[in-house]
Amino acid sequence: MKKMSSVILLAGALTLLAAPESQGHHSAAMFDRTTTETVEGTVSKFQWMNPHSWLNVEAPGPDGSMNEYDIELTSPNLLARIGWRPSSLKPGEKVTVVFNPFRDGKKGGRIVSVTKPDGTVLTERGP
Amino acid sequence: MRAGSAPKLAAAMASIAALALAPVSLGFAQETARKSDPPAFDLTGTWWVTQPEGAAGFKPDPPLKPEAQKVVDEVQRLRAEGLNARDKTGTCMPPGLPLIMTRVYPTQIFQTPKLITMIYEYHNAVRWIWMDGRDHPQGEDLIPTYYGHSIGWWEGDSLIVDTVGMHTDPDIQPGVPHTEHLHLRERIRLTDEGFVTEITMTDPTIFERPWVTAKRYKKSDAELQEFVCLQESNQFSEDESGVLRQVAPVKSDDQ
Numbered sequence: 305m306k307k308m309s310s311v312i313l314l315a316g317a318l319t320l321l322a323a324p325e326s327q328g329h330h331s332a333a334m335f336d337r338t339t340t341e342t343v344e345g346t347v348s349k350f351q352w353m354n355p356h357s358w359l360n361v362e363a364p365g366p367d368g369s370m371n372e373y374d375i376e377l378t379s380p381n382l383l384a385r386i387g388w389r390p391s392s393l394k395p396g397e398k399v400t401v402v403f404n405p406f407r408d409g410k411k412g413g414r415i416v417s418v419t420k421p422d423g424t425v426l427t428e429r430g431p
Numbered sequence: 432m433r434a435g436s437a438p439k440l441a442a443a444m445a446s447i448a449a450l451a452l453a454p455v456s457l458g459f460a461q462e463t464a465r466k467s468d469p470p471a472f473d474l475t476g477t478w479w480v481t482q483p484e485g486a487a488g489f490k491p492d493p494p495l496k497p498e499a500q501k502v503v504d505e506v507q508r509l510r511a512e513g514l515n516a517r518d519k520t521g522t523c524m525p526p527g528l529p530l531i532m533t534r535v536y537p538t539q540i541f542q543t544p545k546l547i548t549m550i551y552e553y554h555n556a557v558r559w560i561w562m563d564g565r566d567h568p569q570g571e572d573l574i575p576t577y578y579g580h581s582i583g584w585w586e587g588d589s590l591i592v593d594t595v596g597m598h599t600d601p602d603i604q605p606g607v608p609h610t611e612h613l614h615l616r617e618r619i620r621l622t623d624e625g626f627v628t629e630i631t632m633t634d635p636t637i638f639e640r641p642w643v644t645a646k647r648y649k650k651s652d653a654e655l656q657e658f659v660c661l662q663e664s665n666q667f668s669e670d671e672s673g674v675l676r677q678v679a680p681v682k683s684d685d686q
Contacts, residue, residue: 331555333509333510333511333513333514333515334513334514334515336513345470353661354523354659354660354661355520355523356659358666358668374666374677376666379658381536381658383550384656385653385656400645406513407513408513410677411531418666
């Protein structure tokens with residue numbers, strides 16, 4: 305049911321995945337761009353706001369207790385240009401989120417992709 | 432571990448503040464209205480800074496004096512720990528000039544004979560470049576602002592833009608501080624894909640010699656969008672040492 309995994313990605317692949325805006329931006333230092341984690345959970349909140357948008361996902365931790373993951377995305381303007389809308393993710397939706405984790409151990413990180421049950425994949429390259 | 436970082440950064444900045452009080456030669460204060468050549472081009476339109484240089488700060492690295500280098504070194508050390516420091520945009524504050532040139536968002540320019548207006552989508556920032564022959568305000572009349580006071584004139588194939596009076600709150604780029612003596616001289620020329628602005632930054636307290644850098648822009652059909660940053664809903668705030676800390680945002684009803 306719950307699945308968490310870490311995958312080492314090549315630097316070249318990271319360059320392709322990272323949104324242009326995020327290169328050298330303030331948040332870059334906070335995330336471990338060499339690793340991804342995957343969480344299956346439920347959207348609790350999607351905040352369409354500057355300077356960065358945030359997705360909150362509730363998912364069971366290894367011991368079965370519920371955890372909330374904070375996932376950072378780029379700005380609303382840049383998301384809108386590639387097709388995202390404030391309604392792209394709604395509370396209650398089941399999602400699988402892949403992210404570069406926070407380096408300080410907090411739960412969550414920077415978005416790599418969000419996949420919905422119908423197979424829709426949202427990334428910072430467009431939905 | 433992190434507690435030790437605060438005094439170092441604060442001490443380095445205190446040294447810079449003290450040095451900035453020393454008398455310096457204010458070259459820009461002597462800047463007088465220039466005799467302008469005819470306009471060489473029209474920048475009216477929408478432009479986008481080119482990648483990857485656009486988002487990568489200003490290159491090459493600045494020729495820093497030792498005190499300023501200490502600030503840069505400390506910020507780099509914090510980044511290696513996964514911490515951001517001295518990054519005002521992360522806390523929703525205006526980037527100001529010249530940092531706004533590193534934001535990868537469109538810029539809309541309106542050129543008229545006596546005024547060139549640049550609207551940056553990022554932070555809804557506006558820059559007015561006065562082309563009517565006026566000088567910069569002098570002394571107390573030069574009130575610090577985030578985007579400074581800009582005057583411009585034409586030299587052959589180039590638009591020259593001279594900017595002073597930039598607020599010291601935002602760094603030039605995170606970790607590269609400046610004083611109220613920061614002076615920007617831009618030489619803007621057309622390129623095959625758009626235009627390039629060669630930027631010469633001087634600040635006697637910070638740089639050993641003028642820092643020459645550039646940003647390139649290409650024409651875009653993007654339409655600008657509103658960009659409002661609300662600090663009360665932002666996720667990060669700066670602690671006393673300039674390190675960004677995540678804070679719980681206010682619950683928002685506008686979802």
